Amino acid sequence: MWSITFTNRPDFFDLYNDVRNFLNMTNVDLATGERGNLMRTLLRFMLRNLASVMFGIRTKGSIDALNHSRLLIIANHESFLDGLLLGLFLPVDPVFVVHTGIANSRFFRILLSQVDYLAVDPTSPMAMKKVIRLLESGRPVVIFPEGRITVTGSLMKVYDGPAFVAAKTGATLVPVRLDGTARTYFARVSGKAPRQLFPRITISILPATRLDMPQAPTAKLRRRKAGEAMRRLMQGIQFAARPQQTLYGALCDAVDIHGRGHRLLEDMKQVEYSYQDLLKMTLMLTRLVERAAPEVGSGERIGMLLPNLAPTLALVFGLTARRRVPAMLNYTAGTDAMQAACTAATIKVILTSRAFVEQAKLTEKLAALNEIQKIRLIYLEDIRDSMTFGDKLWLMAYALHFPRAFEDGAVPEDAAVVLFTSGSEGKPKGVVLPHRALLANIAQIRSVIDFSPDDKVLNALPIFHSFGLTAGALLPVLSGASLFLYPSPLHYRVIPELAYDRGCTVLFGTSTFLANYGKFANPYDFYRLRYVIAGAEKLAEPVRELWIDKFGLRIFEGYGATETAPVMAVNTPMAFRRGTVGQLLPGIETCLVPVPGIDRGGLLHVRGPNVMAGYLKVDKPGELDAPQSSVGEGWYETGDIVEIDEDGFVRIVGRVKRFAKIAGEMVSLEAVEKLAAATSPDKPHAASSQPDAQKGEALVLFTTDVNLARERLQAKARELGYPELAVPRKIVQIDALPLLGTGKIDYVTLKRMAESV
DSSP states (O other): OOEEEEOOSOOHHHHHHHHHHHHHHHOOOGGGTOHHHHHHHHHHHHHHHHHHHHHOOEEEEOGGGGOOSSEEEEEOOOBTTHHHHHHHHSSSOOEEEEEHHHHTOHHHHHHHTTSEEEEEOTTOTTHHHHHHHHHHTTOOEEEOTTOSOOSSSSOOOOOHHHHHHHHHHTOEEEEEEEESGGGSTTBOOOTTOOOOSSOOOEEEEOOOBOOOOOOOSSHHHHHHHHHHHHHHHHHHHHHHTOOOOOHHHHHHHHHHHHOTTOEEEEOTTOOEEEHHHHHHHHHHHHHHHHHHOTTSOTTOEEEEOOOSOHHHHHHHHHHHHTTOEEEEOOTTSOHHHHHHHHHHTTOOEEEEOHHHHHHTTOHHHHHHHHHHHOOEEEEHHHHHHTOOHHHHHHIIIIITTSGGGGOOSOOTTSEEEEEEOOOTTSSOOEEEEEHHHHHHHHHHHHHHSOOOTTOEEEEOSOTTSHIIIIIIIIHHHHHTOEEEEOSOTTOTTHHHHHHHHHTOOEEEEOHHHHHHHHHHSOTTTTTTOOEEEEOSSOOOHHHHHHHHHHHOOOEEEEEEOGGGSSEEEEOBTTBOOTTSOOEEOTTOEEEEEOOTTOOSSEEEEEESTTSOSEEEETTEEEEEEOOEETTEETOEEEEEEEEEOTTOBEEEEEEGGGEEEETTEEEEHHHHHHHHHHHSTTSOEEEEEEEETTTEEEEEEEESOTTOOHHHHHHHHHHHTOOGGGSOSEEEEOSSOOBOTTSOBOHHHHHHHHHHO
16 A cells, blocks of 8 residues: 655654654663764764755655565665665665775765665676675665666666576565656766756655566576666666656646756747746747637647647647647648548637648648538637737736646646547547656656757657657657757758757657658768657668668667557667567556467557547547457557567567458568568568459559569569568559658558559
8 A cells, every 4th residue: 555755844843753763762871882873873863854854855655665574675876865865764774785986985985874885896796695695684775776876867777786686585676766866966967957956856665576587598698687677677667756747737847847047949930949938838828829719618629730839839738738638630631631630529629820821731621621610710820919918917927937827727637639640541530648648658768768958859740740749849848858840851951951050969750751861961960869769650671771871870760659649669779679669668568469360479459557548530529439459448459460579679560451361361561561672672662452353352562663573572582581472463663652741651542542453
């Protein structure tokens, strides 16, 4: 059972009770002169109260987790204060395992004198034997598996030794998360990381667990596998201790942590906005929109048809604070798809911009929406003109001073946004993502990849796309990283130049977009990039090789879906395996269901805090269809056939809907595309199927290579070991593959083309 204890600034009576308890607990006979224990207890008493006063220490979790005979407490390491705080506030008397470099420091020896400690060298394989003997003797032990204080603000390398100790002794592991110490002046985080004299510090005691000894033929391999398990456990600590809040609440926290003057957001207007500027836009634009659209009530959806600009992001935060749900419309979709989206989400009002409508040539689409569905359009230019002196006075005299009062009772389970599926395999569906899902996914990403205020993210992916919204916009803003919003990912020559000019360190993209950026970029354009993360479609091998050869950059491929907010798995610098989409993020449960006719892998079902609240469908407008699958309620069926290896890396075999049944055999259309790419690596290809009277279905390959013939495909298939059924008999040359606005191939259009060939 979980309980929460608050230790805040002590009053007189708290001090009186502490003194009385201290005198009762010391068991020191003053007449005998046993002053050592007395002085140590007295100093600890004083330090505990001093820390409570300065940092408002809050301890939460269950102390029952600490009631075990062989107890190994593992914690993240953010500052020089960590060991002292754990020694003062944990209700046990453990032995601390510290680095020999720390123990040799005169200053830290004074602090360490208040606790029992063991100095070890984490690189020495013999050092852990002393820890094993301590645990076997029954003494609780506190260890920092990272072995050093973080310099990134995120998890550092995790050593194998502590994990091997835990597995060898069968000790009970109690994870503890320290939050806030990285913002003190005792931290080692570099660069633009925020510093505060006395930040609020939280110590979270998480449920106890165990680490079993892995099965492996050699001790070295068992040790490595145990270390990997410990690393994933430490990532889980980062994620599990996240606060439960709303998007707007998270924005207010980011403002408090990084400071209102911290500049973080830039768009094509070439104005660099600070947190204060973003807060102003959020408060004022939302107030004006509420007044302009009184028919949109609490919990109802309001359409947003806006490009990647700072006001768009401000409205997402502001509308969710007032319990209006932004429905992010795909302006690259056709008229039918946009009408279907508005019907499913029962949208009555759309926010847009006259300048954007004209530039994006959306006049006819919007006219059709207004004529058929009577949807009212509100233009940002008009509501800005409606601003009064009273609005300005409200903003400057009240709202900016008490920004948290602006939130209208929103809770984490409330709907935050509605995004729409790409429609690559049918009509778009509205995906309702609550605050809980978006913030959980951000916490999951941050637990495996370090983002800091030193980073600058270049996001050209549209915000109406889940990848562009969560990873490309919300993640950097809420983590204090700088963000450049660019309105279109299709400007292949401009984006590399922007990355060079702005010194961007993080780039998100799809395989298609990254291929074109790599083609047109100068080899030095991406000199500052440290993370290139690909998602939304499978990363093509030629693209991977191009970026390695031309820029010396490794692309980290990930995997997700709009329904999971969106990231489910990603490769990282600490866990990378080529040909996979990485390991699943912390907090995600999986179930693989066998599919008849497919030998490798199974149909992936997932459940976790980042999963959507449900669908809004055209045939049931406005009705929330909660996620459920054949596995049970709350599970989401991804539609993907995947394999998960013994180390937890996920390999995508293909989509269920992207298999063709030929003469009773299941043939992956993705395998056909891989065969075509291996035969003609410099040209794009896509496979579909058409009905066949004799074999059920037949393959159709669409290619932009005019010289690609079936004989070349057959020769390559024999070389690579592909079955004869995977070689299409019908090859159609086209000038360009049809694409959706997100960069994905438009398989609905291809299917119609295949059936008409």
